[in-house]
Amino acid sequence: MTSSASPRRDARRNHERLLAEARTLFTERGIDAPLDELATRAGVGPGTVYRHFANRDALIRELYDAGIGDLQGLAPGILGAETGWRSIELYLERLAEWLAASPYVPAVLRRMAELDPTYKPGAEFAEAIAVMVARAQEEGSLRTDVTAVDLSVLVDMLGSLGQYGGAYLPFWRRQLTIVLDGLRARPDNTPVPGVGQEFGEFHDMSHAKGPTQAGPATPDSPGSPLSLVE
Structure with missing residues (x-):
């Protein structure tokens, strides 16, 4: 044995x-x-x-399924938050953090859509996200014209910061805070955490040639992990 x-x-x-x-x-x-x-x-x-x-497609499929597993692992903590608004915060924070740290994910999603358009295990998340949005709207914490798709797009936008590589990961929560608070000035705005990256440093990094600084060498555009539910 x-x-x-x-x-x-x-x-x-x-x-x-x-x-x-x-x-x-x-x-x-x-x-x-x-x-x-x-x-x-x-x-x-x-x-x-x-x-x-057996081949590259099999590897890509397993990475895809592993990503679904990651999202399933995040779901209980997000959906079980004490308020609807806290669920919204955790949803944006945790999914965007996961996507920003996994820049290969958008390309995997696109390739899987080509390999097997009918394979959509992420569809299970659609109802849960809609319930989360409705809960926050009913408690008056989320504006009534925001949809689950809007939130998925925001996750995509925040997660796309991973294209700049690990050098930007200490800074992305600045954009998360701006997204959560909105751009309208008011007395109770949440202070933006930390000190922002200098523009010149950001410019040089975003224009750098080479995969370790600028992200994937291929011109892959960002894609939402929740495009699986569409």
Whole structure:
């Protein structure tokens, strides 16, 4: 029993390592990066990659399903918040944070839509988001003309800041606070946290050439993790 369990543990470790390295590789070089490079980064042979994933599409599908799993894990904390407004705050914060830290996700979503347009496991989130919006509107904390789609677009906008790479992650909550408070000046505006990045530094970073500073090398435009529910 011990001898058979060890290879299974090794296989699981290799599988998780390949997924982790695929996330990094696809962030840096796009989802069409060579799978031989994935094998090198994971410290395994090319054959091991194909034993775990029959082809690139199978790998992309697993990354997609893992993303759905991430969202399912976030849902209870968001929907179970003490007020509707707190649910809105957590929804924007946690999903945008997840997307900003996972710049490969939009390309994975688009590729899955091409591979299997009928595969929409994220549809389960649609009703929950609508209930969350209705709850906040009923308590008078969310404006009545905001829809679940509006919130998904805002998540997309905030999450797209991940295109600038990890260098911007300390700053993105400034935009989150502005989104939550709105642009209208009033006495009870929430102070914007921290000190903003200097414009010159931001300009240089956003115009930098190279995947580690400017995000994916491929010209992938941002996509919402909740486009799955459409």
